[in-house]
Amino acid sequence: NAGVTQTPKFQVLKTGQSMTLQCAQDMNHEYMSWYRQDPGMGLRLIHYSVGAGITDQGEVPNGYNVSRSTTEDFPLRLLSAAPSQTSVYFCASNPTAGGSYNEQFFGPGTRLTVL
Amino acid sequence: AQSVTQPDIHITVSEGASLELRCNYSYGATPYLFWYVQSPGQGLQLLLKYFSGDTLVQGIKGFEAEFKRSQSSFNLRKPSVHWSDAAEYFCAVGARGNTGKLIFGQGTTLQVKP
Numbered sequence: 001n002a003g004v005t006q007t008p009k010f011q012v013l014k015t016g017q018s019m020t021l022q023c024a025q026d027m028n029h030e031y032m033s034w035y036r037q038d039p040g041m042g043l044r045l046i047h048y049s050v051g052a053g054i055t056d057q058g059e060v061p062n063g064y065n066v067s068r069s070t071t072e073d074f075p076l077r078l079l080s081a082a083p084s085q086t087s088v089y090f091c092a093s094n095p096t097a098g099g100s101y102n103e104q105f106f107g108p109g110t111r112l113t114v115l
Numbered sequence: 116a117q118s119v120t121q122p123d124i125h126i127t128v129s130e131g132a133s134l135e136l137r138c139n140y141s142y143g144a145t146p147y148l149f150w151y152v153q154s155p156g157q158g159l160q161l162l163l164k165y166f167s168g169d170t171l172v173q174g175i176k177g178f179e180a181e182f183k184r185s186q187s188s189f190n191l192r193k194p195s196v197h198w199s200d201a202a203e204y205f206c207a208v209g210a211r212g213n214t215g216k217l218i219f220g221q222g223t224t225l226q227v228k229p
Contacts, residue, residue: 042205
């Protein structure tokens with residue numbers, strides 16, 4: 001199993017550009033999440049999904065969209081990039097059973113810079 | 116509201132010394148608690164977790180953590196630190212409801228002196 005994969009690893013955008021961060025998992029996990037990591041702020045939840053076709057907002061959803069058409073994929077879209085979205089983005093997944101008390105498996109992250 | 120606090124932003128210890136990283140949580144019921152480690156440039160790896168039962172839990176890499184309900188704490192410990200333990204450590208609590216969400220603390224950066 002590849003686990004949780006994220007592409008790209010690095011990305012530089014100009015203000016106003018849009019892009020999609022890709023996330024895929026091959027563990028048949030129902031739950032998937034997107035976090036952003038900023039210095040001194042830990043990881044903050046952007047959006048999450050409890051299954052295909054079901055998504056919900058986390059703590060910091062503004063400026064981001066998600067969709068979940070398949071169990072495997074959970075892309076994160078930046079609609080109009082802003083410098084405040086410069087961050088490291090992590091995708092994570094966890095199994096269906098037990099949800100909040102199961103281990104989350106993390107991808108390697110995408111480092112995004114918005115100029 | 117649920118929250119996690121890691122009071123120490125940065126800790127420096129000498130190699131071979133003992134380590135304790137503090138974590139306090141706010142939660143209205145029995146929490147699900149986790150410690151993750153992030154090496155530079157890497158994703159997060161689970162060190163250990165607590166759901167119920169024995170309040171002292173053992174994890175990977177020689178780490179352990181103790182759940183103390185009376186103090187709302189879940190401190191991470193290691194008897195003898197190795198240089199390879201230098202990393203950032205995150206405490207997290209599982210959110211209420213079967214959503215799979217985690218709430219993270221701010222993180223503690225561990226530096227190990229030779």
